[in-house]
Amino acid sequence: MSTESDAGSRPVSLAAAVGPAAPAGPQPVSPKVSPRSMYRVHHLLEPNAGYRRLAGWLERRPVLSRLFTGAERRVKKELFGCRMCGQCALPVTGYACPMTCPKQLRNGPCGGVGADGSCEVYPDSRCVWLVAFERAESEGRTADLTLLQRPIDQRRWESSSWVSYWQGRDEDLVIRAVE
């Protein structure tokens, strides 16, 4: 919210000296698949006794586990720009991944979204939360966005969120009412 200009006395950083740096950190990604199809697919992945057994069986087999996690990564990276935080929020964000937000906001957009819907950090990309809102709205699911998303467990990066989901570890990731 500043209007102060510090540009004049800014020290020259290495990045400025060598030209535009390669993007570091997350960058907003607009999903490649419609939200409707994803809500449908989600029904197929809902936890049941079979999936729970499969998840437990996989977790006891490191090699298969790695292959399974690799397949999940490939699919979700291609479709959503997944970064493998291991605690998937997609079902309640219109299937737009909030971990691709440069600030990794799990609970909605920041205040810096441009009038044209651009991300303040990467102006060539659309704000992923704006995308999430539009996708959720098109399916009548905006109430999902008002759910409180708990802080993620930073130890679970690179782990399979499907396995965790089937094992029931994500049950308190999102809560409807504040205690």
Added chain:
Amino acid sequence: MANAFRASLESGAFTVTAEVGPPRGADPGAIARKLSVLGDWVTAVNVTDNQSAVVRMSSWAGSLLAHAAGATPIMQLTCRDRNRIALQSDLLGAAALGLPNVLVMTGDHPKFGDHPDAKPVFDLDSVQVLWMARSMRDHKRLLSGKPLSTPPDWFLGAVENPFAPPTAFRAARLAKKVAAGAQFVQTQYVFDVLAFRRWLAQVADLGVLERCHILAGVGPILSPRALDHLQHRVAGVFVPADVARRLLGVPAAEFTAAGLRLCAETIAELSELPGLSGVHVMSPGNEHRVPEILELAGLGPARPAKAETGAIRAR
């Protein structure tokens, strides 16, 4: 300890706050100098937390200096530079130092600051911090679940930008922050009062006003350069075309006066809005203009008993 800011809001008085940025340096007198020009015209001052991701004296130290100078500080706390351990530790420290007013925000991305090569933290988001702080206060528990010895007594604040897309979601987003723990909210600069009214009506419909005090962000545009800066370089600030036209339509020598008048008129208009608790005046680098603007807007000093000294000191 009496909290003048909270008391003012809870009394129903139209409450004015201003912004005070800590210095880029270790000068302990800088905060007091900025406060002296504000006099008694504001009830509380926001002490910013490395605003625009530019390094300054820390907000808790600045808040403590403001407190020592007789002001009521509102300590800003961002998620950019701290993980959940540091956030909780700084929150506890603030409470122990007698700084109960905390304004939680995500924070500007380092890309915009003087250290674009820094690692952005963003371990928690602002909603999660509000929720965590509320649990620490009300349930005496850390985020880990571990019990707290002496519970802190925070008055928790949040920010919102009513004008940034998706505008249809902004009222619901504030309701979410209030559900998480926000007791007061300060908004981004309001230059479009009509759009702000629409947002306030949506917020009222969600039942937020009964649980949270709303202060509208305002600030003067004092030069063509400042106008250009706000329009093009500050993410999330929306200056409507008619506002820009009005300012650019006056002779260059009168630009500053027109900017002050515009800000005063905006404040006067906002003060008529039912449900609005006050205004937050942001005038970085031009804090001395704040009393003038408030007087133009027809608002008296925050503490009428000391009005004279405040007004004299301001000039």
